Amino acid sequence: xxxxxxxxxxxxxxxxxxxEAANQLCTVQPSLSRQIKDLESxxxxxxxxRGHRQVSLTEAxxxxxxxxxxxxxxxxxxxxxxxxxxxxxxxxxxxxxxYGLEHKYLAQVSTIVQQPEQVDLVVRSLPAPTLFDEVQAGxxxxxxxxxxxxxxxxKHHVLGHAPLIAAMHQxxxxxxxxxxxxxxxxNEPIVTATPKFGPALHQASVDFGRRNGVNxxxxxxxxxxxxxISLMQSMKKHVCLLPSYSRHLFPHNIKAVPLQGNVPEIPxxxxxxxxxxxxxxxxxxxxxxxxxxxx
Numbered sequence: 001x002x003x004x005x006x007x008x009x010x011x012x013x014x015x016x017x018x019x020e021a022a023n024q025l026c027t028v029q030p031s032l033s034r035q036i037k038d039l040e041s042x043x044x045x046x047x048x049x050r051g052h053r054q055v056s057l058t059e060a061x062x063x064x065x066x067x068x069x070x071x072x073x074x075x076x077x078x079x080x081x082x083x084x085x086x087x088x089x090x091x092x093x094x095x096x097x098x099y100g101l102e103h104k105y106l107a108q109v110s111t112i113v114q115q116p117e118q119v120d121l122v123v124r125s126l127p128a129p130t131l132f133d134e135v136q137a138g139x140x141x142x143x144x145x146x147x148x149x150x151x152x153x154x155k156h157h158v159l160g161h162a163p164l165i166a167a168m169h170q171x172x173x174x175x176x177x178x179x180x181x182x183x184x185x186x187n188e189p190i191v192t193a194t195p196k197f198g199p200a201l202h203q204a205s206v207d208f209g210r211r212n213g214v215n216x217x218x219x220x221x222x223x224x225x226x227x228x229i230s231l232m233q234s235m236k237k238h239v240c241l242l243p244s245y246s247r248h249l250f251p252h253n254i255k256a257v258p259l260q261g262n263v264p265e266i267p268x269x270x271x272x273x274x275x276x277x278x279x280x281x282x283x284x285x286x287x288x289x290x291x292x293x294x295x
Contacts (some may be wrong), residue, residue, distance in 0.1 A: 001074060005039040006068040008032060009047065013065050016054050041282055066136060066153060068275065073138030090162040093280050094122040096131045096143040099225040101268060102245035105144050105159075106170055112287060113280045127224065130290065135273050143271045146200035146243075155274050161265035162243035164204050166257045167228075169236040179260040182212035184279055190220035191240040197223045204264040205241040211262035229254060243268075 012032070014022040022029045040047050047061035057065060093113045097106070101123060113121050126141065127232050131143040136153065147156050166180050174180060174188070192198075192205035202221070209216040220230040220238065228240045232254055243266045248257040270288055 001039060001042045004190050005035060005042075006072055008035050009039060009070065010068050011199045012048065012055055013057060013061070016056070018050075019054060029095065046128060056186065057145055058274045063152075065202075070136060070138055070275065074275075076138075089105065092120045092122050092200065093278070094124065094140045095250070096124045096134060096140040096145070097146040098128050098131065098143075098268065099125055100243065100249050101144040103248035104245060106286055108287065109284065112221075112283050124150065129197060132271070135271060138273065138276075141272065141276060141278060142284065145268060145271055146266050147269045147271060148199065153274055154271055156269040156271040157288060158267050158269045159288055160268050162245045163263050164208055164241055164259055165244045165247065166255070166259055167240045167247070167254055168238065170234050170255045171236050172239070172255070174239065175255040179258050181260050182209055182214040182216075185216065185239055186214045187217075188239045190216045191220045191222055191228050191238045193220055193228075194223055196223040200266050201241070201243060204243075204266050208241065208259065208262075211264070222288070225249060236294045 004193055004238075008021070008025060011024055012018060015021045015024065018032055018036075027031065043064065045060040045064075046058050047064055049056045049058055049061075054096065064286070072266045077287050095106075095109050095113070102123065106123065108122055124134070126134065128145045130146070131140065131145045132148065134140040134152070135143050144159070147158070166174070166185065167173050167230050174184065177184075193201040195202045205216070205218070219291070220231060222231065222240075225242070225246055228242070229251065232238050233251070242256075244256075245268070250256060270284065
């Protein structure tokens with residue numbers, strides 16, 4: 001098996017078509033089909049289901065696709081890092097953060113990564129599902145984010161749990177309350193995350209209502225924290241349910257109010273790919289494991 005087999009397989013999976021994949025790869029369809037048969041023979045499993053018009057993945061193919069993407073991404077990264085060294089540039093370590101967790105962990109990560117040798121730390125703030133995709137693809141070394149139920153191919157270390165809070169414009173009538181119950185929020189237009197871009201937050205928001213006997217009117221589902229804040233600032237009537245760590249990113253006119261009753265807590269973790277064994281991750285894990293033990 002060679003890297004070209006992986007590239008061929010990934011292209012077919014992405015296009016859903018041998019013909020389209022052959023066009024993109026500048027080859028002919030019979031040759032591509034033969035290469036994939038050779039790959040399946042090597043793997044010892046059927047990877048693709050050949051339909052009349054569409055090609056789909058078998059269960060083995062789905063697993064092989066994730067791993068193939070990672071191998072190709074790591075090869076690209078190896079080339080880029082080798083070029084950096086040849087040019088005298090410092091190696092890079094990429095850390096990703098769910099919105100607000102930078103405030104809690106960026107300083108520690110920076111200290112750990114840049115010792116004992118000089119390393120360029122690259123920081124990215126992204127929605128949780130995107131962070132997982134980037135870790136899977138080898139584009140992010142470690143992510144600080146809520147874990148997800150399916151952690152195949154990942155390792156993680158839970159760092160803490162953030163209670164759900166309510167956020168609103170400072171001029172909102174409820175902004176002066178010390179705490180807010182689900183019943184108080186029952187008739188308010190509630191903003192939460194979309195299931196696609198913030199699954200843990202969306203589920204926690206729904207659970208808060210259910211646990212306390214309230215069916216919230218989820219009037220708007222924001223794809224990012226920036227969108228949620230913009231909505232609260234422009235409309236001044238919406239209440240947004242968010243994890244408590246996101247309050248560090250609120251502008252001065254957005255108020256955070258604790259919730260009362262049966263309040264869900266959103267776990268957050270350090271997440272990395274199981275095949276990433278770099279020293280910085282080992283050092284981080286040692287530090288954060290010690291921190292958790294001390295709590």
